[in-house]
Amino acid sequence: MGFQRTHFCGELRAEHVGQEVVICGWVHRRRDHGGVIFIDVRDREGLVQAVFNPERLPVAEFAEAEKLRSEFVVQVFGKVHARMPGMANPNLATGDVEIYANKLVVLNEAKTPPFAVEARNGVDEALRLRYRYLDLRRPELQAALALRHKTTTLIREFCDQHGFWEIETPMLTKSTPEGARDFLVPSRVQPGEFYALPQSPQIFKQLLMMGGIDRYFQLARCFRDEDLRADRQPEFTQLDMEMAFVDREDILKLMEGLVAFVMEGTVGVKLPLPLPRMSYDEAMARYGSDKPDTRFGLEIYDLTDIVKDCGFRVFADTAAQGGVVRGINVPGAGDRFARREIDELGELAENYGAKGLLWLIVTDEGSRGGISKFFEPSKLNALVEAVGAKAGDLLIFAADEPQVCAEVLGRIRLFLGNKLDLIPEDTWNFLWVVDWPLFEYDDTSRRFQAAHHPFTAPIMEDLPLLTTDQEKVRAQAYDLVLNGVELGGGSIRIHRRDVQEQMFKAIGLSAEEANARFGFFLDAFDYGAPPHGGIAFGLDRWIMLLAKQSSIRDVIAFPKTASAQDLMSDAPAPAVEKQLQELHIRLNPEAVQGLKQKETSS
RNA sequence: GGAACCGUGGUGUAGUUGGUUAACACACCGGCCUGUCAAGCCGGAGAUCGCGGGUUCGAGUCCCGUCGGUUCCGCCA
Numbered sequence: 001m002g003f004q005r006t007h008f009c010g011e012l013r014a015e016h017v018g019q020e021v022v023i024c025g026w027v028h029r030r031r032d033h034g035g036v037i038f039i040d041v042r043d044r045e046g047l048v049q050a051v052f053n054p055e056r057l058p059v060a061e062f063a064e065a066e067k068l069r070s071e072f073v074v075q076v077f078g079k080v081h082a083r084m085p086g087m088a089n090p091n092l093a094t095g096d097v098e099i100y101a102n103k104l105v106v107l108n109e110a111k112t113p114p115f116a117v118e119a120r121n122g123v124d125e126a127l128r129l130r131y132r133y134l135d136l137r138r139p140e141l142q143a144a145l146a147l148r149h150k151t152t153t154l155i156r157e158f159c160d161q162h163g164f165w166e167i168e169t170p171m172l173t174k175s176t177p178e179g180a181r182d183f184l185v186p187s188r189v190q191p192g193e194f195y196a197l198p199q200s201p202q203i204f205k206q207l208l209m210m211g212g213i214d215r216y217f218q219l220a221r222c223f224r225d226e227d228l229r230a231d232r233q234p235e236f237t238q239l240d241m242e243m244a245f246v247d248r249e250d251i252l253k254l255m256e257g258l259v260a261f262v263m264e265g266t267v268g269v270k271l272p273l274p275l276p277r278m279s280y281d282e283a284m285a286r287y288g289s290d291k292p293d294t295r296f297g298l299e300i301y302d303l304t305d306i307v308k309d310c311g312f313r314v315f316a317d318t319a320a321q322g323g324v325v326r327g328i329n330v331p332g333a334g335d336r337f338a339r340r341e342i343d344e345l346g347e348l349a350e351n352y353g354a355k356g357l358l359w360l361i362v363t364d365e366g367s368r369g370g371i372s373k374f375f376e377p378s379k380l381n382a383l384v385e386a387v388g389a390k391a392g393d394l395l396i397f398a399a400d401e402p403q404v405c406a407e408v409l410g411r412i413r414l415f416l417g418n419k420l421d422l423i424p425e426d427t428w429n430f431l432w433v434v435d436w437p438l439f440e441y442d443d444t445s446r447r448f449q450a451a452h453h454p455f456t457a458p459i460m461e462d463l464p465l466l467t468t469d470q471e472k473v474r475a476q477a478y479d480l481v482l483n484g485v486e487l488g489g490g491s492i493r494i495h496r497r498d499v500q501e502q503m504f505k506a507i508g509l510s511a512e513e514a515n516a517r518f519g520f521f522l523d524a525f526d527y528g529a530p531p532h533g534g535i536a537f538g539l540d541r542w543i544m545l546l547a548k549q550s551s552i553r554d555v556i557a558f559p560k561t562a563s564a565q566d567l568m569s570d571a572p573a574p575a576v577e578k579q580l581q582e583l584h585i586r587l588n589p590e591a592v593q594g595l596k597q598k599e600t601s602s
Numbered sequence: 603g604g605a606a607c608c609g610u611g612g613u614g615u616a617g618u619u620g621g622u623u624a625a626c627a628c629a630c631c632g633g634c635c636u637g638u639c640a641a642g643c644c645g646g647a648g649a650u651c652g653c654g655g656g657u658u659c660g661a662g663u664c665c666c667g668u669c670g671g672u673u674c675c676g677c678c679a
Binding site: 034049098226453 | 605608612613614615627629630634635636637638640641642669670671672673674675676677679
């Protein structure tokens with residue numbers, strides 16, 4: 001006969017008045033007046049008030065209602081009534097009605113929860129994670145998961161409409177060099193050998209293109225064994241896409257359509273298309289970041305030519321050694337900032353690798369403080385004009401190699417944007433960053449690495465430089481940035497074996513290594529690989545931004561802590577000896593010792 | 603691997619310069635109460651101040667270590 005539920009609690013409205021209904025849910029709050037008892041019943045869709053009146057209920061039934069406590073699971077049978085005049089609750093979507101209960105079934109009792117599901121103050125996140133199933137009952141988290149579902153539904157709808165097939169790729173796959181640290185899975189059947197969990201389905205999606213699938217997408221779980229951040233979990237979800245017979249323009253155009261479709265369907269924002277684009281070089285020069293937040297100003301200016309002969313040796317020497325002097329004008333900060341606040345910027349700059357931060361304050365008469373004494377009036381005028389400064393503004397400078405200047409000033413720019421409250425809410429600034437370098441130099445290994453990944457195609461006219469002038473080679477790569485957050489990135493891929501082999505060589509991978517790691521992949525190029533390209537979006541980050549949260553933990557049902565643990569299930573956990581034996585694994589003495597210590601201390 | 607901040611009844615917080623009985627709100631338990639909706643009123647129980655050590659006549663408070671959480675740097679093709 002079924003469970004008999006007729007409605008969600010949260011969906012009852014004036015139009016239901018007069019109907020006999022059955023609702024199921026949790027006791028959110030009870031108000032026991034000795035006679036009449038009010039119970040707010042909560043489910044996924046919201047709250048509704050059920051009224052238990054001793055005059056309308058059998059004694060036994062009313063006695064049952066008196067036992068109700070927070071988080072009891074109940075089924076309430078009753079009739080929807082309009083609230084009496086003046087008794088409506090405007091704070092409740094269902095506030096115009098209430099249910100006159102005529103029968104109550106307690107489906108399950110509940111202990112007093114370790115924290116109130118509707119807590120007025122914040123609850124310690126560790127506690128929330130330990131009892132995640134209680135946390136999930138809270139409206140904020142339910143809204144985030146509903147938004148997540150809506151987003152993936154829209155994605156699937158768009159992808160289907162545009163000919164993308166959703167295809168799963170293996171989770172048990174092969175470790176690849178470069179990139180993040182892999183999670184390894186020991187093989188029982190092949191002693192001493194390991195699978196790796198995918199950092200992304202990159203190679204498989206390219207092989208799908210070689211397999212003639214033409215258009216593929218997947219909401220792919222990815223795994224990277226690196227330290228966590230507010231926007232980084234060891235396992236996360238990418239919207240992974242790949243297309244054959246496309247160039248960069250085709251992909252950007254199609255992806256803009258997808259992004260606009262999702263933005264409109266989730267937060268109701270109509271994005272003006274096409275989305276703005278900026279070259280990597282311009283982003284680094286103007287914003288000091290490869291993912292610029294364009295919601296506020298405080299842009300970076302190159303001032304090398306103006307200041308190199310101003311008489312200040314630091315500037316002159318930097319320029320002479322091929323370095324640059326760049327600066328930011330902080331409007332009004334000269335008047336408002338205490339000396340201590342300026343010094344704080346200097347400390348910040350040193351944290352990010354600058355030798356120091358130089359500054360001066362523009363005044364009606366000229367300038368004061370910091371390095372102002374090195375500027376004669378004409379130089380100062382040129383400077384002030386270049387950055388558009390006026391009296392009361394603070395000018396800050398960094399003098400160093402271009403990359404260091406960009407990095408330092410980019411970070412300070414973000415710090416100041418926050419500190420001065422310059423970042424508008426409810427703004428959705430999307431931006432393509434294009435024309436990336438194909439390589440970046442790695443100081444520790446003293447060689448070039450793929451800036452994106454080693455399957456990214458160079459811009460064809462730069463192909464001759466691939467193994468000779470790596471620093472000059474540009475990539476057919478693009479990143480999508482939203483409000484200073486990297487939402488996704490992709491590229492046109494290499495589809496010729498000789499180019500792919502050159503690429504491996506350029507990043508210092510020997511032919512033997514390349515074959516050992518990617519032989520099967522290189523072989524595939526020999527059998528007719530179509531031109532192709534794609535992109536991957538960080539789904540968790542995207543939904544975090546849509547939900548206006550500051551951590552992806554708030555949009556993931558069961559996230560892990562900063563130390564990569566699940567406080568609810570207590571994963572990871574020691575394996576029993578039998579499992580280890582089957583997997584041909586023996587723990588080293590330090591690990592065994594560590595486990596013992598952990599056991600005694602807990 | 604490094605740095606910073608946090609840890610006090612079930613929850614959220616206060617706790618002064620180191621001082622005697624650790625305070626408040628909510629929740630919980632009991633009683634009263636028939637229109638509340640963060641119900642109200644009365645009463646009650648509930649804390650070895652994360653853990654370990656040290657300084658001191660005396661430690662929630664100071665010091666060292668450790669565990670847990672968060673944020674950031676490194677790391678994250």
